[in-house]
Amino acid sequence: MTEPLWQRCLQHLEREIAPQEFNTWIRPLHMQEISKQHIVLLAPNRFVLDRVQQHFSARLIELLTQLNHNQKLQLQLQVGTRRKSAQAQPSTAGDRAGQKRNNIVSFGDKLAQNREPPTNRAKPQRVWQQSPLNQKFTFQDFVAGNANxxxxxxxxxxxxxxxxxxxxxxxxxxxxxxxxxxxxxxxxxxxxxxxxxxxxxxxxxxxxxxxxxxxxxxxxxxxxxxxxxxxxxxxxxxxxxxxxxxxxxxxxxxxxxxxxxxxxxxxxxxxxxxxxxxxxxxxxxxxxxxxxxDVPARDTLVSILQRKAAVSNVKLSDEVAEFIANHINSNIRELEGALHRLLASARFMHREISLDFSREALHDLLAPQIQPQYNITEIQQQVADYFKLSLEDLLSKRRQRVIVRPRQMAISLCKDLTEQSLTEIGHAFNRDRSTVTHSYKTIHKLVGADQSVQQDYQRLRTQLSG
Missing domain, CATH: 3.40.50.300 (P-loop containing nucleotide triphosphate hydrolases)
Structure with a gap:
């Protein structure tokens, strides 16, 4: 077994492995023959050695055996450098051209140039390597909202x-x-x-x-x-x-x-x-x-739930998504956990995902938060008193600005402070769901742009909390 065997192995690997990985982990290795059935590869340091053992050794054995006329070979990896006679051998033209073309000096080569680690050093318990990226964590799968x-x-x-x-x-x-x-x-x-x-x-x-x-x-x-x-x-x-x-x-x-x-x-x-x-x-x-x-707004949480459900080929209704978002709204991981529970329960029990089934399937997850801190009637009366309106005016069909803005404020507070769905809030104000959504977006846009609206909203929340 001679040096050309290793060079042929390198040529095969260079075609199989990404240039960065090849130059970082494979090119620094050198072959030292022990016997016809036994190969020792020398790595310049422990880091390269451990990485090769974990990720490339199986393919190395397979390829070397194939190139050795299918005679089974045993592979041993060690930290060390070749004897000077071997080190003096020039690299192949392909090696030099590849390094120049990629403009990459491998991490192992850099270390080898600076120091020659002793071969009798104790082997580290683990390799320093990056954790893998989660394939689901992409920009395409991220739901952006005002909070982020x-x-x-x-x-x-x-x-x-x-x-x-x-x-x-x-x-x-x-x-x-x-x-x-x-x-x-x-x-x-x-x-x-x-x-x-x-x-x-x-x-x-x-x-x-x-x-x-x-x-x-x-x-x-x-x-x-x-x-x-x-x-x-x-x-x-x-x-x-x-x-x-x-x-x-x-x-x-x-x-x-x-x-x-x-x-x-x-x-x-x-x-x-x-x-x-x-x-x-x-x-x-x-x-x-x-x-x-920050913690996403409720409409962002609804979008997250519906997008995650769509990945599982499930169309989650607005009513169900709002119900979950109303109860689990401080942590996206918990939100996704609740969705996984709901989808699994529906699949295992062969049930349609309705609002009633969602309450049943998630009752234990929602139990700590199921009791509302506020009720819609209380909020309506508080807002009417604050703006010196009658409750009848607040709930009427009248569209004067002095009534519309307080009504939108009350609707927005109900959405923020109660567990009720948009549909339920709409019923309480004699409005449809789209009107509730519009009112909520209008107020939260004004809170960020109009200081007087922001003060009114915060004062009302403080009064309701007191």
Whole structure:
């Protein structure tokens, strides 16, 4: 068995594997013959070795056996470098042309140029590798609304240019932060297929750093994370209280930003509100563009439910979607969980998804929230008193502005503060469902644009809460 066997294997793999993966993981390997039935491949460091073992060893064995006239071969991977006689052999013209053409120097080659790790080093327990992107977390599957529109626009911009670096997305759990960040990753992989895009939770970064220290490969760890083109790191709040991890992330962050490599982070709060983080790190985190995702409005939640149901080939009625959104409105994950329960129950029980069936199927999920804090009659009377109208005028067909605006205000408050569906609210005001929807949108648009309307709305909510 000679060197040409390995060169032929490389040629096959180069046609099968994406250029970035080939140059990063396969090209740094060198073959060392032990016997005709036994092959040793040398990797320049532990990181490359573990990655090849996990993802490429089966194909290597299959291909080498095939090229060896179908004689079964045993493959052994080790960290090490070839003997000088072997190292002196020039690379093939194809290798040199491929490296020049792709303008890529693999991570393994970079490390090999800087240091020759000893072959007797203890093997790390795990490889440093990115977590996979969720295939459902794309821009196409994200429902944008007023509560997340800025974050949505910022994420789309980040997928096109690096004008705002870093991008820091914060908000409560289950509101779409990770979805937006991974959507950037998906789009970048399409538009920049050669880029090294890494996504991982902060806890993975911390865990990998600790294990790198334990296994004396911290320089490999640093080189890897500081050489990525785009770093997507989730839940940065988990760095709190971890001084050594903060120090490493601080320097990694600075290296990436100074190198014009993109950094996108998510967190459950704004940078300045992060307790347990050094001030200099807080300052760095907030040095780019900081955007928030808030709890979506009810109409956005309805859209989310209906779109998710459509993926399962189910048409969810407005009445059912509004019922679920009225009761589960603080967390999109819980909202999707309720939808999954409903769809599964309907399928298993061979039932049509009606409002009554939804109440039955989701009764235990809705139980903590089933008792309304307010009732429609109370809201109607409070609004009438506030605007010095009679209840009869508020519910009448009269269309004078002094009556229409308070009526729209009352309808909007009923939608925000009660569990009633749009249809039920409409009945209480002698209006149809479309009028209720129009009133709600009108008031919430004015709340954002007209200070007097905003004050009236907030005062009424305060009075009702008191």
């Amino acid at each position: 529109r800025l974050a949505y626009a910022a994420a789309q911009q980040a997928a096109e240019t690096c004008d705002f670096n870093p991008l820091f997305i914060y908000g409560g759990a289950g509101l779409g932060k990770t979805h937006l960040m991974q959507a950037v990753g998906h789009q970048l992989r399409q538009t920049r297929p050669q880029a090294n895009i890494v996504y991982l939770p902060t806890e993975r970064f911390v865990s990998d750093m600790v294990k790198a220290i334990q296994n004396r490969v911290i320089e490999d760890f640093k080189a890897y994370y500081r050489s990525v083109d785009v770093l997507l790191i989730d839940d940065i709040q988990f760095l709190a209280g971890k001084v050594r991890s903060q120090e490493e992330f601080f320097h990694t962050f600075n290296t990436l930003i100074e190198g014009h490599q993109q950094v996108i982070m998510t967190c459950d709060r704004a940078p300045r509100a992060l307790d347990g983080l050094e001030d200099r790190l807080k300052s760095r985190l907030g040095s780019g563009l900081t955007v928030t995702v």
